[in-house]
Amino acid sequence: MTRSRRTVLSTGAVALPLALCVALAGPAHAGEQPNNSQGSNTEQSGGSDSTGIYAAARITYSGSVAKGGGRGNVVSADVNWTPPPCWYAPYLGAKDFKKKMSADIEGQMSAPGMGGHAGAALSELQRHYEDDYGWADTPGYKDYNVEKDGEGMFWAAVENPDEPDLLKRNSCNDLPFWVDNGDAPPPQYEEAITPEILAALAYQHMQLPDTKVSLAPEGTTKVNLPTWAWLDKAVFDEVQATAAINAPGFALQATTTAKPVSLTLEPGTKDAETHPASGQCTINADDSIGEPYAKGKADRTPPCGITYLRSSGNGTYDLQATITWDIAWTGTGGAGGDMPDGTFGTTQAVTVQEIQSVNR
Structure with missing residues (x-):
């Protein structure tokens, strides 16, 4: 789907995604698997490090799933079916998002040689979250939406760590966006996490029994x-795998059988x-x-x-x-x-x- 910001804004269409990558030094991606994950109950959690942001909401896998949170042993009979390479999920509340994003933007702006298109992109990114600068179906925010802290969360892209194609993993490249508690994400974000996406991830992690004939x-x-x-x-006999995500004001789960x-x-x-x-x-x-x-x-x-x-x-x-x-x-x-x-x-x-x- 083509976003309106990519057609309406001649400079912002390119500058804002570029600025996000510059400010965060990398795309949002799935949290690393905790070292103590075992057997049939694993999770992928969030956080941040020098390479970028992680989706803060964790996906928890339970049931008949691969140990350590890795890919299971199911092979799809449909060669054209693949699990989602990326998705959007709850990231941070308004105050935490402001602390993280503003520090990253300011740090990059003060870096030597940060001028030209990169500097302009960072300025537009800052305006988007601080000065209510938006476009068509994508509103801007005043002071990072701090006045609504506790009433929702900013959502960000998550990479599927088991997707081998880098371009597909990076295909969820929209800026973090706000979702009120209890509301569905705006419809233009087709890759926002849903029960169906969770079901596909449960399928990907499912471990079928190693049965000897x-x-x-x-x-x-x-x-x-x-x-x-x-x-x-x-x-x-039948086996089941469940994937669930829980965040303030937001919870989904799906069981694949x-x-x-x-x-x-x-x-x-x-x-x-x-x-x-x-x-x-x-x-x-x-x-x-x-x-x-x-x-x-x-x-x-x-x-x-x-x-x-x-x-x-x-x-x-x-x-x-x-x-x-x-x-x-x-x-x-x-x-x-x-x-x-x-x-x-x-x-x-x-x-x-x-x-x-x-x-x-």
């Missing part, structure tokens, strides 16, 4: 002997047949997949399994078992919807031997 025969099988594969319901729907088998060699032929074993009525092998089933074709047609020799075949998960989300205010299916696969080594004939 049961095989019969287990580990070592024979050429032309069907190998049965199955997953019991007890070890194959993944339910297993199918198992896909890839035998690790072309010399094999999968059962069914597609290699995709669908979920049963009791939420299990496949069927456990039992005595008396030797002459049957398994509903889920593999028949190897050639020995693995002195090595093994890498059997890839990939589970597909149906993923949906719910969030604050009754929001919710579907998300792209997720997949996660594991590899198991299978030894295939020739059937030894007996000469009489």
